[in-house]
Amino acid sequence: MNAIWFLVFISLPLLVSAAPSDSEPDHHIDPNSEQNNGSIDQNPSDNDNDTSQFGEFDFFNGKKVVTLGDSFTSGTGIYKRGSKYDEEHGGKTTYGGKTYELTYRPDEECWRDMSLTPGPRYAAANNLDSVFMACKGAEIEQIANQLDLLNVVYPRYRKNEWKDSIFLLTLGGNNMRTTETESVGKLRIGELIKECMGTTNCHNERSNQISNFDAIEHLVTVFLTKLAKVATDAKIRILGYPKLMQPNSGCSTTVTINRWEADWIDDQCHTLNQRIKSAVDSVKAAHPSVDMEFVSVYSYLTHGACATVSARRHVHNLRLVGRNPSDASFHPSKKGYEAYYSAFKASL
DSSP states (O other), X not given: OOOEEEEEEOOOSOEEEEOOOSSSOOEEEOTTSGXXXXXXXXXXXXXXXXXXXXXXXXXXXXXXXXXXXXXXHHTTTSOSSGGGSSBSOOSEEEETTEEEEOOSOTTOOOOBOSSSXXXXXXXXXXXXXXXXXXXXXXXXXXXXXXXXXXXXXXHHHHHTTTTTEEEEEEOSGGGOOBOOXXXXXXXXXXXXXXXXXXXXXXXXXXXXXXXXXXXXXXXXXXHHHHHHHHSTTSEEEXXXXXXXXXXXXXXXXXXXXXXXXHHHHHHHHHHHHHHHHHHHHHHHHHSTTSEEEEEOOTTTOOOOTTOSSGGGOSBOOOOEETTXXXXXXXXXXXXXXXXXXXXXXXXX
């Protein structure tokens, strides 16, 4: 079945790549690049609302693979240094006179890899164009901005309800918050894992419990309802998150996190996935004609940060750049993204 795919796991400058051919090398169009030749004018001077000047972007020609989302679709974890990624920054962009924030991060880092992540890999393997917007640190609000920007850049695709398209995405992980306390405030999941590495039995602390699963499910439902309405004729695949730790016989490989803390962290991942799936089911029931599915990756990413053999890990444990933790910590490894790709392909 012909399809265009949107990948949202929870990045820009807007990046578009054509599938490689024998006569033309694989490339990415960067709106900040002098080599762009005006295909995307981020600051059109004549008419900020006129998108017809963007040529190929305003021409509906079917089949694209579109990646939206956060760090688990941007490719964060493939390298431990931001400079190694195809796009290190790009978390804020101006297009048509309007600024779009694509991550909550003030440093605007995205860490985008546009060859080893599922969307671009599927596009290259099937001779399709890849559109890539996923950005690390994106919360659901910023993923909604990614979708808004996408529809502005591709008005005719929007008009055609993204016919024969595929959306692939992850979302919700960056919205997780712990119970607020006067001394600490609310923690994000990454901050919570750091907290657990610095304390003993962090899972027993009331202040460390995730307190906003109801709010996350509501936000996911609202976003996916919007996506179902604007991409009615697309395939939409929402990939779940892996269990990050998977201690099995223990977790001696992860500094200061014990078996029970690791199990508890995985329980939070599982609860988040259940809430995302519930939102998907709700939207699917309200829009039964839309091809939307939640894709569990539990049977694909089976070796977490606690795995004894590092080469087998689908999720990194603590990674350092010098003495500082890298944002690649507790994110999928190259092997993990290969597993994500397998789960994505199998869902089609």
